[in-house]
Amino acid sequence: MSPAAPQYSNADLPQFETLLDCLQHxxxxxxxxxxxxxxxxxxxxxxxxxAQVNDQVQRMAAYLQSLNLPPRSNIAILGKNSAHWIMADLAIWMAGHISVPIYPTVNxxxxxxVLAHSEAKLLFxxxxxxxxPVVKEGIPEGLPTVVLPLGPSKSGSQGWNQLLSEFAPTQQPAQRTADELATLMYTSGSTGNPKGVMVRFGAMTRALLGTAQLYGIHRGDRMLSYLPLAHAAERAVVETGSMVFGFxxxxxxxxxxxxxxxxxARPTLFxxxxxxxxxxxxxxxxxxxPRVQSVLFRIPVLSGLFKxxxxxxxxLSEVRMALSGSAPLSAKLIEWYRGLGLELLEGYAMTENFAYSHGNRLDSARPGYxxxxxxxxxxxxxxxxxxQVKGPTLMMGYYKLPELTEEAFTEDGYLKTGDMGEVDELGRLKITGRVKELFKTSKGKYVAPVPIENRLMGHALIEAVCVTGPSLPQPIALVMLPLEEHQAVEHNPEERAHVLSQMTELLNAVxxxxxxxxxxxxxIVVKDLWTMENGFLTPTMKIRRNIIEAHYLPKVEAWLKTRQPVVIEP
Structure with missing residues (x-):
């Protein structure tokens, strides 16, 4: 569906050690x-x-160097994606320090x-x-702060643009090497306090050079950055990808x-x-x-125009490669986009390997894998x-947590992912659940909740779901509706009846x-929204299973006594 991409070659691309080398190039x-x-x-x-990016990075690096912080100090970045977020990241490195991204959605x-554990010396x-208003209460009084363009006002802070006008580009940029610690990426903390994953410079560049062998990423590509840059996947694909390949x-x-x-943006990569x-x-x-779509898709000539x-x-009309991650896609969605001429390629990785592990190829993608x-x-x-995986981008360990670091690896150096999986005859990987999420019913049978949740999540009326049931005779599903539907059910009896009908039909089908x-x-359709603010979701929108179970399991017995297949929480 997309026009032919301009011809760019990566044949002469230098073997960059760090993203600072990329910026210089x-x-x-x-x-x-x-x-x-x-x-x-x-x-x-x-x-x-x-040239402008490099100039701003050099000037901000000069400011950071003027503070005479201890070498390799940790400096935090908190905020939504922006050009200046990435410039701040580069300036931290150029000044000889380590960056600590924080999700803008944390409480x-x-x-x-994170600021205390990392001992952050400054905040962008x-x-x-x-x-x-939610996050600012967690910012320590007196922490030096530089406010980026579009950032909120904060007393005692300095402004990015003002500092640029006061400092000339640094004349002594720090020389960083591939084996040095570049950044601490704190996990989303679905099972407790977030852990600081230590990522070296070489892991960042190595990940993208490996990916390019498969997907042909080049300087002519375009991307839109909107998923949190504090997440390993966005940081690897967008920030690191654009720096390595120059797009x-x-x-x-x-x-x-x-x-x-x-x-x-008219992205070519999405x-x-x-x-x-x-x-x-x-x-x-x-x-x-969908019925009208089905008819239009079968009409010659008109079908192509409609798609x-x-x-x-x-x-998305110019997308030549579409990537999806963080959770499984339903087969129905994959087939619909494929019908439009857009192949969705699912991948799998972790913060602990800087989002570099597995991915589908255009010629061998299999739904569910x-x-x-x-x-x-x-x-x-x-x-x-x-x-268990081993590769060139594995973390250096968890920051200040040597015991957890040791537990994360096997004796022969493989990362223990905590995910369960199986491999098909071609070597393609399928995720079947989390090792620690298996639960046993009162009948003594083990249940893996994730595959069941994936079957439910394909429905348009489901925003989030948690399958649980330890010590119950059978599993149950806790379901959250999208915001609009959630409000309609609360005030509209007809919509309530519609939801009951749809959920009953879905339950029987699954x-x-x-x-x-x-x-x-x-x-069970829950009445409260699960959010990051109330602790039911992580900053990456994953469910906090232990929090949800602690809140709802005490109520389950009363719901089961109604003997209704679908219950809307009163």
Whole structure:
């Protein structure tokens, strides 16, 4: 569906040791080419060339060096994605320090923990909007702060642009090496306090050079950055990818302008998560029913025009490679996008290997599987069914947690992922659950909740789900509706009846495909929204299973006594 991409070759690409080497290379060879495109507000968009990016990074590095912080100090970055987020990251490195990204969606308690545990000496504060009142209580008084453009006002802070005007570019940029610690990436903390994953410079560049062998990433590509840069996947694919290969990055101003930002970018590479792929699909189906789509898809000539029109509406008409991660895609979604001419390639990785582990290939993608190991990665399944991987991007360890670091690796150096999996005849990996998430029913049968949750998550009325049931005769499913549907059910009896009907139909369909001991006894539609603020979701939107179970399991017995297959929590 997409036009042929311009011909770019990576044959002469230097073997970069660090992203600072990348910055030096592109700012020298392509100084006047645009690297970042940043919307600043309604109708205002600013473009930054490689030379301008390098100049701002050098000036901010000079400011950081002027503070005379201890060598290799930890410096935090908190804020939504922006051109200046990445410039701050580069400036921290150029000044000889270590960056500590923090999810902009964390609560005050988590922000305070990360800043204290990392002993951050300074904070770069970016765009926060409605999240700032929640997080600011966790920022220690007296922590030196530099506010990025679009960032919130903070007493006692310095402004990025003001500092740029006061400092000349550094004359002594720090020389960093591949084996040095570059960044601490704190995990989302789904089972306790987040852990600081230590990532070296060489792991970042090695990941992208390996990926390029498979997907042909090049300087002519374009990407939109909107998933949190504090997440390993966005940081690897967008920040590191653009630095290694020199392609252009566009940023999104926010949810209200997302489609506009996407159409501006016209990305050739697009990375997203199942939740957004489903929202795109549901949005199209709300305008054009699946039945009408089916008819139009079969009409010669008109079919091609119709499919291209859909992709144009979504801003994806020039995408040549679409990547998906963080959770499994439903087969229905994969087939629908494939019908439009867009192959969704699922992948699998962790913060602990800097998002470099497995991915599907265009010629061998299989729904439900996350593909083959990336170049240099070795994967095996332990006797207990756990996925274990070894490769060139494995973490140096968990910051200040030597015992947990030792527990994370086998004696022969494989990372114990904590995920369970199986491999097909071609070596493609399928994730079957989490080792620690298995639970036993009162009948003594073990149940893996994730595969059941994946079957339920394909439904348009489900925003999040938790399958649980330790010590119950059969598993149950706790389901959260999307916000709009959640509000409609609360105030509209007809919508309530519609949800009951849809959920009953879904429950029967899912149970028909499960083993007897896995079949759901009941599906409960919860009345409270699960959010990051109330602790039910991690900053990466994963469910905190232990928190959810502690809240709902005491209520389950009363719901089961109703003997209703679907219960809407009163």
């Amino acid at each position: 592109w700012s020298t060879t392509c100084a006047d080419e645009v690297h970042f495109v940043q919307p600043m507000g309604p109708g205002e968009v600013v473009e930054y060339t490689w 005050a308690e988590t922000a305070a923990y 504060l970016g765009k926060m909007e409605e999240l700032w 252009r990055v566009y940023f999104s101003l926010g949810l209200s302008t997302f489609i506009e930002d996407l159409r501006r 990375f997203s998560v199942p939740r957004l792929w489903a929202k795109f699909y549901n949005g199209i189906c709300a305008k054009i029913s 291209r029109k859909i992709l144009q509406q979504l801003g 996350v593909g083959l190991p990336f170049p240099g990665v070795d994967c095996r399944i332990s006797e207990q069914g756990e996925i 149970n028909a495909k499960l083993e007897a001991h896995e079949q759901l006894d009941c599906l």
